[in-house]
Structure formats: C-alpha cells, structure tokens
Amino acid sequence: MKIVLFGATGDVGTATLHEALKRGHSVTAIARNIHKLADVPDSVARESVDVLAKPDRVAELMASHDVTISALRPISGSESLLVEMSRVLLDAARKTKAPIYLTGGAATLKLADESGHTVLTAPDFLPDAVRPIAEACAQQDALFDRYEDVQWTCLRPPAMLIEGPLTGHYARGTDTLIPDHDGVARISYADFGYAMVDLVEAGNGGQQRLTVGYQNQAEAA
Numbered sequence: 001m002k003i004v005l006f007g008a009t010g011d012v013g014t015a016t017l018h019e020a021l022k023r024g025h026s027v028t029a030i031a032r033n034i035h036k037l038a039d040v041p042d043s044v045a046r047e048s049v050d051v052l053a054k055p056d057r058v059a060e061l062m063a064s065h066d067v068t069i070s071a072l073r074p075i076s077g078s079e080s081l082l083v084e085m086s087r088v089l090l091d092a093a094r095k096t097k098a099p100i101y102l103t104g105g106a107a108t109l110k111l112a113d114e115s116g117h118t119v120l121t122a123p124d125f126l127p128d129a130v131r132p133i134a135e136a137c138a139q140q141d142a143l144f145d146r147y148e149d150v151q152w153t154c155l156r157p158p159a160m161l162i163e164g165p166l167t168g169h170y171a172r173g174t175d176t177l178i179p180d181h182d183g184v185a186r187i188s189y190a191d192f193g194y195a196m197v198d199l200v201e202a203g204n205g206g207q208q209r210l211t212v213g214y215q216n217q218a219e220a221a
Contacts, residue, residue: 003200004028004065006051006058006072006089009036011161012103013071015193017044019166020069023197028065051085059092067200068093068100079132083139090147099151101200105137106159109211110176112185119159119177141209151206155196157187158213164188170195171215178213185213 003020007013008029017040020027027044031037034048049057051072062068070089074081086102093100107120119125120134137156144152158177170191171178177185187195195212 001066001200002026002028002064004030004061004068006030006049006068006070007103008040008046008071009033010071010073011189012073012157012192012196015189016069016071016196017193019190019193019197020200023201025197028061030061051088052081055088055092058088059095062089062092062098062100063096065098068098069196069200070100070102072103073133074136079136080139082133082136083143086140086143090143090150090152093150093152094147097151099153099203099206101153101155101196102140103196104141104154104156104209105134106156106177106185106211107134107138108141108175109156109158109185112177112179112183125159144207144209148207153199153206153208153210155192155199156209156211157192158185158211160184160186161192162186162188164190166190166194168194169214170212173211173213174209175211178211178215180214181216187213 003025005027008017009031029037029040029044029046030049032050037046051058072085109119111117111122120138179185
C-alpha cells in the first residue's frame with residue numbers, strides 16, 4: 001500500500017515507519033521539520049508540512065495515498081493543538097474518502113479493576129506532568145463522534161509506552177486497559193507500531209476505538 005504517515009519522526013511514528021517498510025509498503029513521511037527526516041531510508045518519500053497551516057496540502061497528500069496514519073503529538077506546552085491537528089486530518093479524510101488510522105491516548109480507557117474509573121478520572125493515577133496531554137487526548141477522543149461519515153480508526157496506547165524490543169506479540173482490546181502480569185498496562189513503541197500496521201493491513205473498516213498491550217508477557221518469558 002501507499003501510506004502517508006504524519007508525525008513520522010516521533011517515537012510512535014518512527015516505529016510505525018520502520019514496520020511499514022519492513023512489510024514492503026511505500027511510505028511518505030511527513031514532519032513539520034524536514035531536517036528531522038534526514039535519517040530515514042532513501043526509499044521513503046518525505047515532505048515538510050505544517051498540518052495546521054496547510055490543510056489543503058494535507059488533503060492532497062491523503063488523496064494520493066491508499067491510507068493515512070497519524071502519529072502526531074504536539075510539543076510540551078502546546079498539548080491542546082492535538083485536537084486541532086486531528087480535526088484537520090479528519091476533515092481531509094472526509095473530503096478524500098480515505099481511511100485514516102490515528103494514534104490516540106490512554107486517557108479515556110477504563111482501569112482493569114472494575115472501578116469504573118478511566119485513566120483520566122482515577123484519583124492519583126496520572127502524574128501532574130502528563131495531565132495536559134491526557135486531557136487533550138480525551139478531547140481528541142470526543143472529536144471522533146462528529147465524523148460518522150469517515151473511515152477512522154483510533155488506536156490508543158496503554159498507560160505506559162516504553163522503549164523495548166519488537167516482539168510481535170500483544171493483546172488487543174477496546175475500552176479497557178490491558179494489564180500485563182504485574183497489573184501494569186504497557187507496550188513498547190516498536191510493538192505499538194507493529195500493531196498499527198497490523199490494523200492497516202487488516203483494513204476492517206472504520207469508526208473503531210481500540211487499544212493494545214502486553215498480557216502476561218513477562219510472566220510467560
């Protein structure tokens with residue numbers, strides 16, 4: 001497939017890019033700073049695009065590719081821009097009729113303790129430092145309901161996205177954190193990117209909120 005990848009230089013974007021290339025897909029990598037794309041393989045097309053400043057270019061890129069993946073994350077202090085960037089992408093997907101897969105956040109996922117709390121509402125669950133991006137992710141999540149005519153899929157990471165090896169093994173869920181053997185919901189960037197490309201290749205339609213995580217992985221090892 002021809003994939004256009006927004007946010008290609010972040011941790012999730014880099015992992016997703018490498019996985020898509022390993023599987024033989026053609027990727028156009030998009031970043032606001034073109035210099036951050038200097039180290040991507042020569043086979044990758046690359047372009048500098050400010051999503052908020054150039055919504056028409058976003059739509060053009062999406063129209064010329066089979067599928068769009070977004071791994072966009074705003075810099076610290078500008079977390080609220082996540083909603084606006086997601087809106088630009090979803091508007092473009094509506095215009096082009098192209099399927100889009102977006103990286104969400106864990107904020108709206110329920111805890112696995114049956115308390116009814118989410119990551120965002122559970123007392124003392126989130127450190128203050130990550131609350132701004134969690135709140136932005138919750139607002140992003142609410143945005144999807146306005147796009148019933150768009151083939152969107154939101155893949156939400158677990159509570160912890162970590163550095164680690166690619167294993168190719170993970171569990172998939174919908175609205176609840178997937179705990180590992182010790183009760184902590186986690187996955188490596190590499191396996192999150194792997195899971196994202198799995199979804200793209202499966203092509204199971206849109207309007208899905210999903211999550212992934214390791215389940216009993218360390219215990220089994």
